[in-house]
Amino acid sequence: NAGVTQTPKFRILKIGQSMTLQCTQDMNHNYMYWYRQDPGMGLKLIYYSVGAGITDKGEVPNGYNVSRSTTEDFPLRLELAAPSQTSVYFCASSYRQGGSTEAFFGQGTRLTVV
Amino acid sequence: DQQVKQNSPSLSVQEGRISILNCDYTNSMFDYFLWYKKYPAEGPTFLISISSIKDKNEDGRFTVFLNKSAKHLSLHIVPSQPGDSAVYFCAASHTGTASKLTFGTGTRLQVTL
Numbered sequence: 600n601a602g603v604t605q606t607p608k609f610r611i612l613k614i615g616q617s618m619t620l621q622c623t624q625d626m627n628h629n630y631m632y633w634y635r636q637d638p639g640m641g642l643k644l645i646y647y648s649v650g651a652g653i654t655d656k657g658e659v660p661n662g663y664n665v666s667r668s669t670t671e672d673f674p675l676r677l678e679l680a681a682p683s684q685t686s687v688y689f690c691a692s693s694y695r696q697g698g699s700t701e702a703f704f705g706q707g708t709r710l711t712v713v
Numbered sequence: 714d715q716q717v718k719q720n721s722p723s724l725s726v727q728e729g730r731i732s733i734l735n736c737d738y739t740n741s742m743f744d745y746f747l748w749y750k751k752y753p754a755e756g757p758t759f760l761i762s763i764s765s766i767k768d769k770n771e772d773g774r775f776t777v778f779l780n781k782s783a784k785h786l787s788l789h790i791v792p793s794q795p796g797d798s799a800v801y802f803c804a805a806s807h808t809g810t811a812s813k814l815t816f817g818t819g820t821r822l823q824v825t826l
Contacts, residue, residue: 655811706755
């Protein structure tokens with residue numbers, strides 16, 4: 600029972616490089632999210648998706664892009680890495696059950712931009 | 714604009730005693746509140762939640778209390794165990810927003826022997 604799987608776990612990028620953080624879930628959840636956590640801070644929402652083909656911006660979307668072509672996958676793209684994007688990134692998913700419900704998180708990707 | 718606040722960055726409690734973690738919110742639209750527990754190098758794991766139509770929810774050693782008039786919630790852990798040592802995040806959402814969560818900054822709980 601894998602849940603939410605993120606790859607890679609760690610990555611060092613040089614300024615200006617690009618990369619894609621992968622996220623896949625096997626729970627058939629329709630909602631998926633990307634959060635980032637900076638040291639001493641709570642998690643902040645970058646982008647989210649309510650289903651395949653539908654994405655929307657969260658609180659801190661600048662510098663990122665997402666796509667959702669399948670229910671299972673929700674990759675996060677960094678096009679021109681900047682030091683301000685050094686953070687821990689968490690992917691999460693949840694299912695619609697009437698009102699709000701809890702999200703299940705992956706183990707995170709620790710990204711350092713140098 | 715911190716809509717969910719956890720004003721205590723850390724808390725130390727002896728094993729067997731009660732741990733009380735506090736959380737305040739400012740957005741009156743929030744109607745669902747959650748607590749997550751996070752160990753180092755792991756993702757947050759869901760602990761317990763409460764809907765705004767309730768004022769208390771209990772699950773084993775964990776109880777969450779909600780005071781809507783004060784916009785305050787708390788998590789009680791009784792009895793505290795060493796394995797409870799972790800960072801606890803309070804989060805909130807409101808219906809119709811795709812269950813997007815707004816998180817507090819976390820409280821690091823240390824349960825000592």
